[in-house]
Amino acid sequence: MNNSNLDIVSNFSENIHVKKDVCIIGTGAGGCALAHELAKNDKEVVMLEKGDYYDTEYIKRQSETELENLWKNKGIFLSTDFSINISQGQCVGGSTMINYGICFEIPEAVFSYWKSAFGIKISQDEIKNAYARVGDLISRRKITGAGKCHDLFKNGCEGLGYSGDWMDKAYIPGKGKQNAVVAFLEKSKTNKIKIYANCAADKIVVGGKKALQVVGIHYNKETKSKKKIIVESDVIIVSAGPIGSSEILLRNNLVNKNGEVGKHLSLHPASSVTAKFDEKVNGDNGMAMAYYCDEFNVRKTQKPGFMIESVFVPPSQMSITMPSFGQENLNFMKSYDHYAMAGVLVHDEPSGSVELNWAKDAIVKYDLSPADQTKMMDGIREAARIYFRAGAKSVITGHMEKTVLNNISDLRLINKRGAGLGQLLVASVHPQGGNRMGENSANSVVNSHCQTHEISNLYVCDASVFPTSIGVNPQMTVMAIATIAADHINLNN
Amino acid sequence: MDPFIFVLITLSIATISGYISGFMVVQINHLLVILLGKINSGGHAQKRYIPTGVAACAIYLTIMLFFLFPNENVVIKFASLPFFIGLYVFGITRAKRLFKQTHKILFELIKIMYYSPTDKKLDDNTIKDTMKTADSILSSMPQSNKEALMILLLFFNSTTTVFLVSLISGRIRLKSFINLNTIEKTDYLQAWAQNKFLFYAIQGMKSLVSFSYFANSQSWSAIGYNGELLRRSYLD
Numbered sequence: 001m002n003n004s005n006l007d008i009v010s011n012f013s014e015n016i017h018v019k020k021d022v023c024i025i026g027t028g029a030g031g032c033a034l035a036h037e038l039a040k041n042d043k044e045v046v047m048l049e050k051g052d053y054y055d056t057e058y059i060k061r062q063s064e065t066e067l068e069n070l071w072k073n074k075g076i077f078l079s080t081d082f083s084i085n086i087s088q089g090q091c092v093g094g095s096t097m098i099n100y101g102i103c104f105e106i107p108e109a110v111f112s113y114w115k116s117a118f119g120i121k122i123s124q125d126e127i128k129n130a131y132a133r134v135g136d137l138i139s140r141r142k143i144t145g146a147g148k149c150h151d152l153f154k155n156g157c158e159g160l161g162y163s164g165d166w167m168d169k170a171y172i173p174g175k176g177k178q179n180a181v182v183a184f185l186e187k188s189k190t191n192k193i194k195i196y197a198n199c200a201a202d203k204i205v206v207g208g209k210k211a212l213q214v215v216g217i218h219y220n221k222e223t224k225s226k227k228k229i230i231v232e233s234d235v236i237i238v239s240a241g242p243i244g245s246s247e248i249l250l251r252n253n254l255v256n257k258n259g260e261v262g263k264h265l266s267l268h269p270a271s272s273v274t275a276k277f278d279e280k281v282n283g284d285n286g287m288a289m290a291y292y293c294d295e296f297n298v299r300k301t302q303k304p305g306f307m308i309e310s311v312f313v314p315p316s317q318m319s320i321t322m323p324s325f326g327q328e329n330l331n332f333m334k335s336y337d338h339y340a341m342a343g344v345l346v347h348d349e350p351s352g353s354v355e356l357n358w359a360k361d362a363i364v365k366y367d368l369s370p371a372d373q374t375k376m377m378d379g380i381r382e383a384a385r386i387y388f389r390a391g392a393k394s395v396i397t398g399h400m401e402k403t404v405l406n407n408i409s410d411l412r413l414i415n416k417r418g419a420g421l422g423q424l425l426v427a428s429v430h431p432q433g434g435n436r437m438g439e440n441s442a443n444s445v446v447n448s449h450c451q452t453h454e455i456s457n458l459y460v461c462d463a464s465v466f467p468t469s470i471g472v473n474p475q476m477t478v479m480a481i482a483t484i485a486a487d488h489i490n491l492n493n
Numbered sequence: 494m495d496p497f498i499f500v501l502i503t504l505s506i507a508t509i510s511g512y513i514s515g516f517m518v519v520q521i522n523h524l525l526v527i528l529l530g531k532i533n534s535g536g537h538a539q540k541r542y543i544p545t546g547v548a549a550c551a552i553y554l555t556i557m558l559f560f561l562f563p564n565e566n567v568v569i570k571f572a573s574l575p576f577f578i579g580l581y582v583f584g585i586t587r588a589k590r591l592f593k594q595t596h597k598i599l600f601e602l603i604k605i606m607y608y609s610p611t612d613k614k615l616d617d618n619t620i621k622d623t624m625k626t627a628d629s630i631l632s633s634m635p636q637s638n639k640e641a642l643m644i645l646l647l648f649f650n651s652t653t654t655v656f657l658v659s660l661i662s663g664r665i666r667l668k669s670f671i672n673l674n675t676i677e678k679t680d681y682l683q684a685w686a687q688n689k690f691l692f693y694a695i696q697g698m699k700s701l702v703s704f705s706y707f708a709n710s711q712s713w714s715a716i717g718y719n720g721e722l723l724r725r726s727y728l729d
Contacts, residue, residue, distance in 0.1 A: 059727050060724070064724070065629070065708045068630075073638075074630045074634075076633070082641070082696075097727065098726075177726075177727070177728060177729055284718055284721065284722040285719065287729070288726035312722065314707070314723045315707040315716055316703075316706075316707040316708040319706070319707045320700045320704055322703075325682060325685075325699055326606030326702075327608075329606075329703055330715075333716045334715065334716050334717075336716040336717055400689060400692055400696060401692070425696070
């Protein structure tokens with residue numbers, strides 16, 4: 001089903017061999033921004049996507065359970081000790097298809113740290129210019145009319161004098177959220193871009209010091225057979241997301257002489273705070289995400305802290321964060337229309353790693369460091385304080401042990417409950433790092449232009465190149481870095 | 494020793510020890526996954542059975558050659574090795590058949606989690622749809638996650654676990670979870686829910702069941718959900 005102007009092949013029954021200028025593995029925020037800029041410069045681009053293509057019509061008519069098809073493993077990917085679930089998109093458009101299109105620029109303190117600690121050579125002007133170009137394409141604008149559950153959060157922030165604002169979002173009123181497919185690919189020279197969906201990149205063949213071709217495996221859903229696709233190209237870009245890109249490089253034993261591939265992974269661990277109000281909030285009538293409090297975030301404090309973001313999720317996701325089992329859990333869920341919700345997003349240390357298991361599949365090792373646990377507890381406490389200020393009757397945290405706070409004095413319970421393994425339900429939708437960017441080839445995988453240190457025509461371009469987590473939603477920064485990398489490729493190839 | 498009797502004894506030892514080794518290696522693997530958690534990161538348990546099998550063969554031969562009947566016919570001892578290997582594989586197969594129970598365990602778990610003596614509205618279709626969603630999520634899970642979750646379900650169901658967990662709440666139950674009656678199942682689940690360490694252990698199961706239950710439209714009217722938020726978050 002392809003109602004767009006894009007050249008997308010979702011099924012094929014013969015092996016395919018193509019030769020193009022550039023092969024991009026992955027069609028998420030980074031891959032689509034790259035394809036757009038490269039095609040603009042008349043490069044012939046092939047994109048390989050492991051997931052399927054789902055257009056707007058499909059999304060409009062499918063049930064909620066079917067919509068989970070847009071997620072990698074239906075949204076479930078647990079770290080090795082089961083302490084954190086990492087959700088990512090896996091379809092043409094990647095995570096931009098399933099996220100809320102929230103736009104933040106990299107905080108200045110983080111960017112300065114990248115420059116001083118890792119020698120990143122991207123200038124302030126360069127990144128500002130890239131943000132402006134990306135912002136135009138994705139129609140970045142401030143959210144308005146988000147709904148009561150977000151208004152309550154805003155009221156609470158203002159009541160406490162905490163810094164905050166409505167988020168910027170990639171959307172056009174009346175037309176809806178802008179994902180990477182509509183914002184980049186559909187606005188590209190579409191005759192220059194060919195997308196193969198349901199194709200998992202398996203091998204990157206290297207000869208001498210050059211990457212020569214990508215071998216992908218296509219799974220034909222109709223015939224249930226596998227076919228091979230071989231893409232020969234002058235430039236190969238791995239843009240499969242922090243876990244996927246590291247997995248491909250590790251599996252092919254590429255650009256890893258210094259052992260840095262898969263290292264320094266951050267996850268932006270997040271936990272929920274749900275507030276119950278006497279009056280109906282009807283969060284499901286509003287936007288899914290809209291207001292942020294950055295009082296304790298690096299944007300305000302110049303050091304890693306946490307961000308609190310107002311969010312509202314479907315009952316399937318909310319029920320997991322609610323206490324207990326079955327009937328008691330159901331009783332909590334019966335107040336769904338009286339709830340407002342916020343997520344505490346911790347600006348974490350890059351303490352995780354992507355590795356391969358015996359079957360050569362990616363696994364994630366990650367521990368929430370004591371410092372990050374403290375940030376998490378502080379964040380939950382502040383989010384609860386905001387909601388009590390807004391008039392909440394009670395606040396429920398995402399602790400494993402049932403934790404319902406009935407007034408400000410109950411905030412002391414949060415420290416007692418903790419935020420370590422087995423204490424708090426933590427999720428991630430912003431994995432970053434794994435293939436660190438830096439000018440020192442001894443401790444990084446790619447240079448400032450996403451070009452690998454070891455193979456000059458092999459690039460890695462997604463959130464995996466972030467040297468550290470950035471403390472805010474990363475989508476726009478991925479797009480900006482991809483835009484800069486595309487300029488570099490256009491200039492040098 | 495009479496050669497015929499020695500052949501019989503050797504084959505019996507190979508058969509019994511091979512089967513027990515195969516069966517136990519799966520059980521021990523389960524136990525390690527549950528106790529150490531991180532073992533599951535290996536994924537694909539079957540790959541661990543090959544080196545374990547090689548080690549078991551080496552131990553079997555060492556015992557047969559040097560400790561049991563050291564002076565008997567070496568050729569017969571070596572000839573019994575294929576029996577040992579065959580029964581080792583059979584033991585593994587038998588133990589892994591237990592995995593087939595996980596579907597039934599999950600089904601019973603869903604039923605009991607949303608069972609309400611006062612609310613008869615919950616019909617079979619809701620349970621079936623929830624189960625369908627849970628199955629679909631399980632089949633999409635990374636192999637290592639899925640393996641660990643299935644092992645957890647077996648652990649949750651086992652008679653020993655039911656006995657020990659029930660004992661905590663002062664009851665004696667000597668049945669597996671799926672064989673308990675409704676009241677007993679509810680009590681058993683409550684015992685897990687009320688103990689924070691036990692609750693953590695089955696958080697994965699709770700997440701799977703809760704997610705699957707509330708992803709289905711039958712559950713929405715009871716909580717006042719309009720059913721459009723997820724779709725709108727993708728489009729608007």
